[in-house]
Amino acid sequence: MNIGIDLGGSHIGVALIENGKILTKREEDIEKNTKDIKKLIIEKICKYISQILSEKEITLEDIGTLGISSPGVAKDGNIYNIVNLGIDEFKITEMLNKKINYKNIKIMNDAKCAAIAEFNYGCMKNFEDGIFLTLGTGIGGAAFIKNTLIQSKNYPGTEFGHMVICKNGKECKCGNRGCFEKYCSMKALKEEVKEQYKLKEDVTSKEIIDLIKNDIKNEKMSKIIDNYIEYLAIGIVNLVNIFEPEVIGIGGSAVYIKEILIKRLKREIITNNILFNKRDDINIQIATLGNDAGMIGAASL
Ligand SMILES: [Zn+2]
Structure with missing residues (x-):
């Protein structure tokens, strides 16, 4: 125990x-x-x-x-x-x-703990090679190859959120510009919706998520989502080309819009033919452990 x-x-x-x-x-x-x-x-x-x-x-x-x-x-x-x-x-x-x-106390970053939990017991449990992305306030992640979490000696690494996907792009808190999380975190998506729909300053996350779901057939929302997915695909394709995972797990508050996200994302990645190793399908799974993932991952360190 x-x-x-x-x-x-x-x-x-x-x-x-x-x-x-x-x-x-x-x-x-x-x-x-x-x-x-x-x-x-x-x-x-x-x-x-x-x-x-x-x-x-x-x-x-x-x-x-x-x-x-x-x-x-x-x-x-x-x-x-x-x-x-x-x-x-x-x-x-x-x-x-x-x-x-x-x-025997061990500590790890929350995105990595969630990834470990999902890899061992959740949406990636039947695979040996996988990457996990937490799309939330920022983007965190982890990569597993042959059932082993990739970690280097000095720093945890796999800071997927700070991979640059746009030269001279939006300024990031890390000091760089054009970082993946400035375009593809759920915070970035929510801010875009907030701006384009001119929502009140005190609008809640849940209200924005509901608006995305209810208004997805509207051209304005559909464009916001397509644009978001275009950037998300760029980031994920980079990761797939580097790690060649069997499965990509997605967690964080993005799970609330999974119905909207997954089909469009797969289509963007596959039909635009942007992967180095071409294929007909790509396995993207949504996190299943919810808010317990952090505790479950921490307990298996
Ligand atoms: Zn950054």
Whole structure:
């Protein structure tokens, strides 16, 4: 049994997991305006772990790994640059160790944790070679070749979102221009819809998603989506040419418009004949584990 912790931009989840199945879990929103947010997160994690252990009548000695899925960059047991929580540096391993005295703590970026979960237990579970893209606020990703996650020594790598797909394109927070995520994250799509439909500043994500679904037959929306898919295809074709995956998994909030996305995307990639190795079909799958993917992936680190 392992423990998987999902540290989200606005919530925290802790689950006891065995072979990809959640045995029990606790979840709660994080109050972002707390004075010491790191202390609050550590306290919540410890409280949930102790609740879960006593519910199942086990101890930390029964736990193989304690994995943490987090936004930002994970390195040497610390997490850096968690933008949504306003945290620059979080020595989470050291702080947890002091409280619970448990040594086998592992941390990985949330997009990679979701990818690991989907690869092992979700939409890519029957394949050996796959790439996974999280289309959300940004674009995160991971690649698996012969059942192994590609990772280099110094940095996690596979930052698909910052692959340049447009020379002198839109400015990205990474300092470069024309990055994939500036065109193909769900945030980019939603902003485009918001602008073209002149929506109110406080429109919710759900309202935009509903508008996309309800208005897809309208020429204006159809053009927005076609344009979005054109860029998405460029990025995915680059990745397919590099990794030659058997399957491409797509997660993040893009799952809410899967009916609109997948058929058009396949058509764009296949019929425009833009792949290096030509084929009649391409296997694109939508993530199946939903919000549990982070915890499940973290527990299998
Ligand atoms: Zn970038």
